[in-house]
Amino acid sequence: MSSTPSIEVRVQSTRWEAEGIVSLELVRTDGAMLPAFAAGAHIDMELPNGISRSYSLMNDPTETHRYVVAVNRDPASRGGSKFIHDALRCGDRLQISAPGNNFPLEESAGHTVLFAGGIGVTPLLCMARRLQALGRSWEIWYSARTRSVAACIDALMALDAAAGGNRVHLNFDQAPGGRMLDLEALVGACAPDTHVYCCGPLPMLAAFEKACAARDQATVHVEYFSSATPVAAEGGYTVVLSRSGRSIEVTPGKTILDAMLDSDIDVPYSCMEGVCGTCELRVIEGLPDHRDLVLSKEERAANKSLMVCCSGSLTPRLVLDW
Numbered sequence: 001m002s003s004t005p006s007i008e009v010r011v012q013s014t015r016w017e018a019e020g021i022v023s024l025e026l027v028r029t030d031g032a033m034l035p036a037f038a039a040g041a042h043i044d045m046e047l048p049n050g051i052s053r054s055y056s057l058m059n060d061p062t063e064t065h066r067y068v069v070a071v072n073r074d075p076a077s078r079g080g081s082k083f084i085h086d087a088l089r090c091g092d093r094l095q096i097s098a099p100g101n102n103f104p105l106e107e108s109a110g111h112t113v114l115f116a117g118g119i120g121v122t123p124l125l126c127m128a129r130r131l132q133a134l135g136r137s138w139e140i141w142y143s144a145r146t147r148s149v150a151a152c153i154d155a156l157m158a159l160d161a162a163a164g165g166n167r168v169h170l171n172f173d174q175a176p177g178g179r180m181l182d183l184e185a186l187v188g189a190c191a192p193d194t195h196v197y198c199c200g201p202l203p204m205l206a207a208f209e210k211a212c213a214a215r216d217q218a219t220v221h222v223e224y225f226s227s228a229t230p231v232a233a234e235g236g237y238t239v240v241l242s243r244s245g246r247s248i249e250v251t252p253g254k255t256i257l258d259a260m261l262d263s264d265i266d267v268p269y270s271c272m273e274g275v276c277g278t279c280e281l282r283v284i285e286g287l288p289d290h291r292d293l294v295l296s297k298e299e300r301a302a303n304k305s306l307m308v309c310c311s312g313s314l315t316p317r318l319v320l321d322w
């Protein structure tokens with residue numbers, strides 16, 4: 001995240017949330033307030049080992065004295081979650097970005113249904129907090145393998161109690177007698193003007209999107225943590241950076257981001273798989289080959305921007321606003 005505004009924070013506290021999940025409370029090292037954020041927002045964290053990762057903010061969005069994120073230890077970790085679990089300690093300093101938000105909450109909806117899978121509960125907990133504070137009607141379906149690996153249950157149950165109960169529905173699919181959430185049926189039971197949100201593992205998101213296919217897409221909101229879509233690394237085109245006039249050849253095997261970094265061009269990035277939106281650049285000319293999970297269908301069709309970490313070009317020349 002080399003060019004994004006950087007804020008220095010300290011790990012104020014860590015908390016065991018569930019098996020394999022810890023949360024981090026981050027405060028500014030200079031004692032000042034952090035930028036305000038809205039439900040659904042995330043930050044990019046630059047870890048002391050040089051790796052940058054995006055994490056959803058899960059605390060109350062009225063809080064600006066701290067950010068709280070939860071991190072699931074990913075067995076296939078390339079150094080992000082493993083480092084946080086094994087090496088990051090209270091008092092350590094980190095650089096973070098200001099919050100971004102690819103998963104905004106429609107606060108005026110008459111009713112909102114949140115579908116969470118595993119660690120995907122974090123942005124949805126933040127949304128539930130916001131909806132409850134606004135006095136809106138909401139409910140959450142939260143699925144995890146077992147209760148022992150499900151984070152945030154206490155916080156959700158406290159919200160449930162404050163709301164009068166029956167807002168939080170827990171599902172443990174690998175517990176004895178457990179089964180996967182029937183998203184087809186649950187989404188099918190939602191009124192057409194209910195706003196539905198999903199964050200969780202890829203198979204759950206795929207099932208959710210299938211279940212939502214016939215809905216008005218303005219009521220459907222999805223956030224991905226990772227992508228199964230291969231990045232565009234076919235190469236064979238030129239990227240022109242309009243501000244400097246520099247031309248960069250993107251050769252086979254490289255993404256646009258690779259080519260820019262190889263040319264010592266500083267550009268913000270984080271996830272490198274098209275899910276966080278940090279590397280979005282405006283397209284001035286040419287046709288992108290979109291591979292991200294951030295832009296909506298309409299935004300993709302408009303071709304006004306692309307994520308350079310994963311998307312390529314369908315035209316021999318692509319002019320970007322950078």
Ligand code: FES
Nearest residue numbers: 270272276277309
């Ligand atoms: S770096 Fe996350 S979308 Fe490109």
